[in-house]
Ligand SMILES: Nc1ncnc2c1ncn2[C@@H]1O[C@H](COP(=O)(O)OP(=O)(O)O)[C@@H](O)[C@H]1O
């Protein structure tokens with residue numbers, strides 16, 4: 001009896017939360033992804049690095065449902081996931097902080113945090129937005145992330161780049177995601193805010209959330225990641241456990257292809 | 267001598283600054299509306315009379331009704347140029363139906379459904395097929411007016427004045443003209459829907475950043491189609507009210523109506539770029555346009571001036587809004 005449960009648990013632990021098989025995506029003549037395989041384990045923090053235009057954003061948008069791959073399969077918890085929209089991906093707990101933040105400038109902070117899942121209350125049989133609850137929960141979420149905004153009623157367009165980025169992060173992290181993808185989430189953040197994001201990543205991972213972190217701040221990867229994947233020109237070129245690599249190795253892997261190409265031309 | 271830096275949170279200014287900045291456009295159109303009212307009250311005796319004010323309300327009802335719906339369309343970043351032609355088509359068709367002996371409740375219902383279907387079809391081209399709203403509804407403007415002309419051969423079709431139908435345009439309720447009651451109801455429903463429901467929130471979100479809305483799981487296509495259904499139904503309602511008030515249906519009704527509607531919406535501070543809409547502003551904009559038309563006539567100024575003055579006022583108001591009130595905005 002207990003053995004069965006243990007086996008089930010072991011199998012569950014070995015089943016990737018997300019598995020990508022042979023993902024391809026083409027934009028006109030550009031092959032953004034040329035057959036990418038990737039496993040993301042439960043509670044794992046995966047760093048995704050690569051040169052600009054390597055295909056990092058495209059790959060993660062495929063996982064979040066923003067793009068539908070031309071070829072390849074996505075498995076979630078071992079099951080073929082048939083989602084084709086961000087709404088469906090979100091429904092099974094996949095959240096993403098997009099590189100362009102995807103905020104609505106003319107909606108207030110609390111409204112952006114709850115965009116697409118606004119709490120409602122019934123007034124005379126009409127379902128109206130529950131502003132009070134949105135505000136209270138928004139306050140709690142932002143406090144937990146050490147994010148200070150002048151006012152929750154402020155339109156997002158009134159905020160600084162770092163504040164906007166923080167709000168995009170808080171929105172993705174707030175609803176207990178099972179998979180959280182962050183595409184360069186710290187590029188506009190100040191030191192203390194970056195620290196808060198790294199703490200958040202560790203805390204969520206300990207709670208079982210699987211995380212993909214794309215960043216150019218390689219030193220951050222060593223502080224939070226379990227594993228690092230390197231992409232180059234639409235393919236996965238290397239995969240390293242964090243203990244097996246260091247900064248120099250990573251830099252070599254990221255520019256490696258380029259260095260070889262340069263050598264080849266010389 | 268250097269001073270020690272003091273780490274303290276910067277003080278925030280008074281909250282009413284934010285309030286003024288955010289509502290600048292509604293406040294400015296409100297001020298402008300009051301100015302017009304005062305001007306015409308001083309210059310004409312008839313303007314402030316109860317009969318004239320009630321008449322003004324009755325006449326501006328179709329404009330308000332359609333402008334409320336148009337606010338939703340423009341807030342998504344779209345436009346509906348076909349509303350005037352939809353008004354004409356419904357105006358003519360309802361008269362034809364009543365003349366053929368169709369009971370008025372059935373005729374009214376059928377017209378509202380027709381308006382909704384017209385909107386659905388246009389919304390489908392905009393939302394699902396990705397054709398610019400300007401193009402789709404420009405085609406609609408031409409086609410719908412053409413159908414109305416074809417059906418009536420250009421003749422006006424009378425509606426029997428003993429048919430209860432005409433009360434929709436001429437009747438009274440609680441001391442107010444019935445069309446005005448309709449307009450107030452539409453306005454209240456519109457204001458509530460835009461500011462306090464998910465639907466209204468999604469309309470704003472789509473206008474602000476449609477891709478962000480999609481990524482947040484919002485059914486962008488469905489909401490976009492819905493706003494055109496709203497303008498279609500509102501235009502049908504306006505066509506019914508106008509037919510009932512005039513006691514006839516004509517394919518030449520509401521020529522240029524779409525421009526008055528769009529002017530009312532834009533005067534009220536709704537951004538043509540999408541993402542910002544105010545129903546209150548729209549209603550003030552519609553009333554301002556109505557007051558100008560009415561006041562110029564009472565002041566015995568040639569009605570031909572009305573169009574010139576309306577145009578100038580729109581230009582001035584929008585110019586002020588962009589130059590003066592938008593200082594701190596990104597767009
Ligand atoms: N929506 C798109 N349309 C056309 N090309 C795109 C689109 N998205 C990405 N690409 C192209 O795909 C390649 C990979 O881009 P991206 O995934 O954004 O790279 P990264 O995030 O690693 O910098 C680039 O050459 C980019 O120009």
Ligand SMILES: [Mg+2]
Pocket residue numbers: 056057058099183
């Ligand atoms: Mg990118």
